[in-house]
Amino acid sequence: MTERGRPRSFDRAAALRRAMEVFWAQGYDGTSMSDLIAAMNVNSPSIYAAFGCKEALFREAVALYRATEGGRIWGAMTTAPSARAAIETVLRVSAEEFTRPGKPRGCLIVLGALHSDDGNEAVHRELQELRAENMKMLLQRLKRGVAEGELPDGPDWRAIATFYITVQQGMSIQARDGASRKALFAVADCAMAAWGGLASCRRDRGAL
Amino acid sequence: MTERGRPRSFDRAAALRRAMEVFWAQGYDGTSMSDLIAAMNVNSPSIYAAFGCKEALFREAVALYRATEGGRIWGAMTTAPSARAAIETVLRVSAEEFTRPGKPRGCLIVLGALHSDDGNEAVHRELQELRAENMKMLLQRLKRGVAEGELPDGPDWRAIATFYITVQQGMSIQARDGASRKALFAVADCAMAAWGGLASCRRDRGAL
DNA sequence: TCCTTTATGTGTCGAACGATACAGAATATA
DNA sequence: TATATTCTGTATCGTTCGACACATAAAGGA
Numbered sequence: 278m279t280e281r282g283r284p285r286s287f288d289r290a291a292a293l294r295r296a297m298e299v300f301w302a303q304g305y306d307g308t309s310m311s312d313l314i315a316a317m318n319v320n321s322p323s324i325y326a327a328f329g330c331k332e333a334l335f336r337e338a339v340a341l342y343r344a345t346e347g348g349r350i351w352g353a354m355t356t357a358p359s360a361r362a363a364i365e366t367v368l369r370v371s372a373e374e375f376t377r378p379g380k381p382r383g384c385l386i387v388l389g390a391l392h393s394d395d396g397n398e399a400v401h402r403e404l405q406e407l408r409a410e411n412m413k414m415l416l417q418r419l420k421r422g423v424a425e426g427e428l429p430d431g432p433d434w435r436a437i438a439t440f441y442i443t444v445q446q447g448m449s450i451q452a453r454d455g456a457s458r459k460a461l462f463a464v465a466d467c468a469m470a471a472w473g474g475l476a477s478c479r480r481d482r483g484a485l
Numbered sequence: 486m487t488e489r490g491r492p493r494s495f496d497r498a499a500a501l502r503r504a505m506e507v508f509w510a511q512g513y514d515g516t517s518m519s520d521l522i523a524a525m526n527v528n529s530p531s532i533y534a535a536f537g538c539k540e541a542l543f544r545e546a547v548a549l550y551r552a553t554e555g556g557r558i559w560g561a562m563t564t565a566p567s568a569r570a571a572i573e574t575v576l577r578v579s580a581e582e583f584t585r586p587g588k589p590r591g592c593l594i595v596l597g598a599l600h601s602d603d604g605n606e607a608v609h610r611e612l613q614e615l616r617a618e619n620m621k622m623l624l625q626r627l628k629r630g631v632a633e634g635e636l637p638d639g640p641d642w643r644a645i646a647t648f649y650i651t652v653q654q655g656m657s658i659q660a661r662d663g664a665s666r667k668a669l670f671a672v673a674d675c676a677m678a679a680w681g682g683l684a685s686c687r688r689d690r691g692a693l
Numbered sequence: 694t695c696c697t698t699t700a701t702g703t704g705t706c707g708a709a710c711g712a713t714a715c716a717g718a719a720t721a722t723a
Numbered sequence: 724t725a726t727a728t729t730c731t732g733t734a735t736c737g738t739t740c741g742a743c744a745c746a747t748a749a750a751g752g753a
Contacts, residue, residue, distance in 0.1 A: 282699025283749040306514060307600040310741055320702060322743070327700090331741065388599055391661060392515040395709095396741090405662055439659065439668055440652075440675035447655025451647065453599060454613055460647055467648035471679030490729025491719040518711055528732060530713070535730095539711065603739095604711090694753100701748070710739065718731070723724100 289327055292317040296328075297338035302381035305335050305390040305400050335389075335400055342385045343407070346374050350384075354414050360422030361476070364415065364441050365469050371445050372461035375452035383449035386411075412442045428476055437475050444468045497535055500525040504536075505546035510589035513543050513598040513608050543597075543608055550593045551615070554582050558592075562622050568630030569684070572623065572649050573677050579653050580669030583660035591657035594619075620650045636684055645683050652676045 299308050299316045310331060314321055328334040353366035375383050386407050393401040416438040422428040448461050456464075507516050507524045518539060522529055536542040561574035583591050594615050601609040624646040630636040656669050664672075 279751070280699090281697080281751060283701075285700065286749095302600075303602060304600040307602045309739080311739080321741085322703095323701060325742070387658060391596055391599065391658070392510075392512045394511060394515045408658075408662055433671065436668065436671035437675060439664065440672045443652055443655035443659050443672050444648075445655070446658045447651035447653070450595060450599070450616075450654045450658075451651050454616055456647065460644065463641065463644035464648045464651050467645060467679055467683055470682035471675055474678035474681065475675055487721070488729090489721055489727080491731075493730065494719095517709075519709080529711085530733095531731060533712070696753080697751085699748100699750080702746095704743100704745090706741105706743075708740080711737100713734100713736070715734090716732095718729100720729075721727085723726075 285323075285327065287317070287319050287323070292319055292324075292327070293334075293337055293341055296334055297341050297385070298381060300335055300338045300389060301342065301385040304388060305397055306392070306394055332397075332400055336403070339385065339389070339403070339407070346380075347384075347386065350374055351411060351414065354418050359427055360419050361427075361469075361472060363418050364472075365465065367415070368441070368445060368448070368465035368468060369462060371448055372458055372465055375448055376456070376458040376461060382452040382455075384446075387446050387449040388453065408442075408446070411445075412438060415442060432475060432477070440471070440475075441468060493531075493535065495525075495527050495531070500527055500532075500535070501542075501545055501549060504542055505549050505593070506589060508543055508546045508597060509550065509593040512596060513605055514600070514602055540605075540608055544611070547593065547597070547611070547615070554588075555592075555594065558582055559619060559622065562626050567635055568626050569635075569677075569680055571626050572680075573673065575623070576649070576653060576656075576673035576676060577670060579656055580666055580673055583656055584664070584666040584669060590660040590663075592654075595654050595657040596661065616650075616654070619653075620646060623650060640683060640685075648679070648683075649676060 295316045295318075296313055299312055303312065310321055310324070313324060313331075313334070317324065319327075324334065328337060350367060350370045353370060354363050357363035357366050371384070374380075386404055390397055390401045390404050416435055419428065419434040419438055423430055423434065428434075444464065448456075448464060451461060451464065503524045503526075504521055507520050511520065518529055518532070521532060521539075521542070525532065527535075532542065536545060558575060558578045561578060562571050565571035565574050579592070582588075594612055598605055598609045598612050624643055627636065627642040627646055631638055631642065636642075652672065656664075656672060659669060659672065
């Protein structure tokens with residue numbers, strides 16, 4: 278069974294990639310169909326036929342982002358040899374990805390739909406869940422480190438995971454504001470400078 | 486010379502405060518005139534007569550934010566007895582302000598206009614400059630600490646300032662995602678755990 | 694070749710956007 | 724009281740939004 282009907286005259290994958298970069302640069306609400314038509318070089322009926330609606334197109338764009346840039350950032354979470362190396366690599370690769378020449382700065386998942394407006398509740402919620410997933414992934418990597426004896430059992434690892442997620446998300450804003458790759462590397466280094474104090478501190482000493 | 490003409494029938498300051506909270510919750514682009522009319526309980530011609538246009542109203546809202554919530558956060562920058570205490574207080578007060586019950590979560594300056602769309606370039610640039618000002622303020626406080634002998638001359642204080650600004654900005658996103666005040670306090674504690682390592686490290690040792 | 698199927702380009706839909714025209718109402722001054 | 728001045732409510736401006744109707748074009752299958 279082969280393809281029926283008139284064949285598509287544009288490259289769906291390439292058009293999706295261009296849509297992703299527009300959403301990435303301007304956010305979900307900040308991107309109009311006119312923007313997408315111009316960037317994808319495809320008329321709106323063809324966009325609707327191929328992707329459904331603006332929200333569905335955004336979801337595909339997010340999936341593509343997670344499979345490419347996002348994968349490069351969070352892949353280290355499973356491949357790195359230690360919990361500490363995993364966190365350090367996530368921060369450093371984030372610094373690289375957030376300042377890649379010719380690409381939008383910062384992270385689509387973080388900057389894509391921060392506000393919940395009239396008709397973007399589903400999109401906003403999805404990105405929020407993806408951010409929560411990243412946090413969960415980081416926390417589980419730390420717990421694995423504890424289980425494997427790499428890390429002590431005392432510290433509040435949830436708080437520490439929240440801290441590193443906070444830094445990683447803050448880097449998106451810094452990147453948007455023009456921070457250089459070198460500056461973000463330095464931020465990562467500063468965050469890792471806290472590791473020694475955090476990984477050894479006891480839960481019963483103050484807020485940690 | 487007294488007031489001429491029909492007097493205003495609404496409280497300008499109270500209406501501005503309500504407008505600020507809408508902008509704070511929904512961002513500049515995410516807030517429509519309809520939202521403002523509903524929140525301020527003032528019809529649009531009266532809004533335009535009193536504030537000019539949507540952008541001018543937003544600017545006044547930002548000024549009000551800086552005078553109130555923003556002032557509480559960054560006031561410590563000058564009042565705290567040491568550079569370290571200044572940073573710690575900024576982070577802790579941020580955690581408080583970003584999770585104040587009944588108020589929008591996070592920071593208006595950070596979340597108000599992250600993307601630069603069609604007609605918000607001026608607003609976007611203004612918020613960006615205010616973020617840069619905060620960074621500058623923090624860096625100058627660190628330099629003052631060096632000048633006064635509190636801090637050593639070796640470390641890359643600009644990188645360290647960028648780090649703490651990154652954490653402070655990341656807390657806005659965490660707050661938006663529902664992080665508790667306690668969780669943000671823990672983030673602040675983690676960030677301060679890096680202080681010892683940062684404030685003593687030499688510039689010629691690696692990236693710092 | 695005819696029919697079915699799918700994609701394309703033109704044009705446009707109702708709704709919401711930011712912003713005002715206008716007439717009437719409420720005040721100070723003359 | 725008469726006039727000038729300012730604010731208020733209704734109603735609407737032109738534009739842009741996301742989405743789609745429609746006729747036509749281009750392919751496979753009979």
